[in-house]
Amino acid sequence: MTAPLLDIRDVSKTFRRSRTELVHAIRSVNLAVAAGETIALVGESGSGKSTLGRIALGLLNPDRGSVLVEGRSFSALGGPELRRLRTTMQPIFQDASAALNPRRSTRQHLLQALAVRNAAIEPEAIALLESVGLRPGADYLERFPHELSGGQRQRLTIARALAPQPRLIVADEPLSGADVSIRGQILNLLLEIKRAHRIAYLFITHDISVARAFSDRVAVMMQGEIVEAGPTERVLEEPEHAYTRRLLAVSAGFRLGGSKELV
């Protein structure tokens, strides 16, 4: 069996909220993502899913445990090596406007990202923009984030994430900031990218129906621990843990056509 692309082993992380208060954001979490696989990390606020996402990206160091990317541990690496390893994984965030530097144009954002693989040239940037549905690419180059709509900003962050040709994308609630009507567009784009480039995804969301639609495996997080994990079909059809069942019940209750009494 080949080593997983991302291997999170027994990771724990605690934050100090005040002199007396500790927050155990993550407790002994194990998670592995194989190349080309999509894993949905489902949980509500406070579950620790975003913290786990940042640890996976190498932006945060765990207090205990290790994070291995392609077999190499983050903690074993020095400065330049660590920085290079980070580029194998790219983020997509929830709030596209906070994810872009307001003083940089589209061109500057993309060239900065393309510089990682020494491809900082305009034709590449244009090709990237068109691959995420911003056509014609040349029109968007000089625009600043505030001149783009919410959907366009999110597409730009996706283009930026693709620029260094990463092997894993950590998407933290990428749909939550977008209008319902455009979520499908972003999902389709992410699906296309998944099929075309065989990129692995760690898809963090609170919406279990999106997890159902998008991922191969699901891991459910509650208060810092993974309470259930497995193939998507299995977990969502036959949940074992009470919390998973509760999450499913609540989202089902909101399904349209399921509005009983008031009909």
Added chain:
Amino acid sequence: MSSAILDMSDLTLSYTTLGRKLRALQGVSLSVGEGEAVGLVGESGSGKSTVARAALGLTPAGIAHIEAGCIRINGRDVTHLSEDAWATLRGHPIAIVFQDPLSFLNPVMRVSRQIAESVERHTPELAVAPRVRELLERVKLSASCAASYPHELSGGMRQRVLLAMAIACRPKLLIADEPTTALDVTTQAEILALLEELRVGLNMALLLISHDLGLVASACERIYVMYAGRTIEWGPTARVFGAPAHPYSEGLLHAAQTDRDRDGRFITIGGDPPDLTRIGAGCAFAPRCGYAMAACTEAMPEPIASAESSGHMVRCWRYAQRSLVMPAGGRVERP
């Protein structure tokens, strides 16, 4: 409807700032009767929040201008009311709760005290302490929670506090503008159940505003769908969501249910949300509509009743002409 608590007819409101004019509402007609649960659904730029604020005269003075139409509360015309006159209407008969409770609560005052203030201001004839206890019971807030400061409470509890303050005024209509958006899924369900309980228990009407279709569908009998400042479809929830007449409603439904088509792609509405500074004469949805016709860009259609009537109205040229039959769902796969 003369028994309507809130009645907006043909309301047109725009915001003017820095020389730009934004048409927030155009010809919006909406009514909420006694004890009803009405939903208002829309995305960014739909104008739903403006409707909530206009209903209580909370739109920014000097920037917001009502250009046409009127608003009636209990039959009284309040369209151009003065600030002083509005003060007598806020709380009773109409109260409002917003999305982010933390911004509406005084951070240095205990929550019970804030509820007590609401009681003192709106029902000075009542004994404060027993009334506060009664309110806390209604919103299911424990005494220990009540004695806390806002930042010590969870989002759901803070929202309950706001609800307690709102019902202290004994409103006939409660407007809830995205009340659960900032909350977890499980807490959302609780707050929704509470809203329903309050509505029934206090014979209070509810205007629930949200972008979340599932939420609105499960809580409301009647629903309005808004797009780019206009109400484009409305009627009984079961009708509007069971057989949507407007392409936007249809698309919204599919998007909300993450439905896929035969090729496995998610069904979505193409294009971007509308730019309210550049709305032309025709239907604002036309650029994104798969069924757009020539008539769509020329003028905004009048409301027409749907096939099964029952109060289901839609503003759509295509539907008016019935030139294309909507796919009956055979194309769609539910996951």
Added chain:
Amino acid sequence: MRRFWPRFASQRAGLAAAGYVIVLTLVMLALEVIPGSDPRAITSEVMLPPSAAHLLGTDELGRDVLLGILHGIRVSLTVGFAAALGATLIGVFIGAVAGFYGGILDLACMRLSELFQVVPSFILAAVIVALSGPGLPQVVAVISLLGWPQVARLMRAEVMRIKHLEFVDAVRCLGARETRILMGEIVPNALAPALAAGTLIVGHAILLEAGLSFFGLSSADIISWGRMLNSGQRFLFNAWWLSVFPGSAIFLTVLAFNLLGDALGSALNPRAAGIK
């Protein structure tokens, strides 16, 4: 940036202030090039009230007051700008470093800034001048030292806010070094409030310089409005023009810079115009 100009231009007070400052600067530059009459020229036309020949009157040595005020612009603007620049540079640097790295460095910087904030400005200025002699560089140094804490605090607050934004993490994932992130991504976005505060320091500097001159703590051969006030105060009741005009010049200029700072601050604040 494109949203900046309409917002700035819509504030009439700020525009008027900007116009005033531009006029002052032009006059100052013009006087460098065109010598004109000598403001220090002592004439026999002593203590004359405003008239056609001397629009703002003359002082006890027959010097023309208008000329004095026009030439005094140089000192005020130079001290004002230099001090503001010094304070802003120091403040931006310390604030950025404290805000970004946090921890002990932050603690140390904040304690240092508090130290400088606690000292009463005029006393410190007077002491330094007494020790090192009068002169413009001393005044500039004092004001920079006293002014940087305000700027540093604003810079630090903005940096602390921005460093948590997602785009900073995104650039980190692209393999950027921490210092590059601070200089290239965070600082440019954090400057706005600090710069607005810097503008306000100009007014403060002008006042302080005027105060020092008024108390005779500045060099005698520099023409400054404060010095004119110093000479003129003896004749407050006989020759009101010797105090009123320099005083008004100080008042208007400080007011202009304050209004300018306010307008800049509002225009740079993206939350100011909000609809929705």
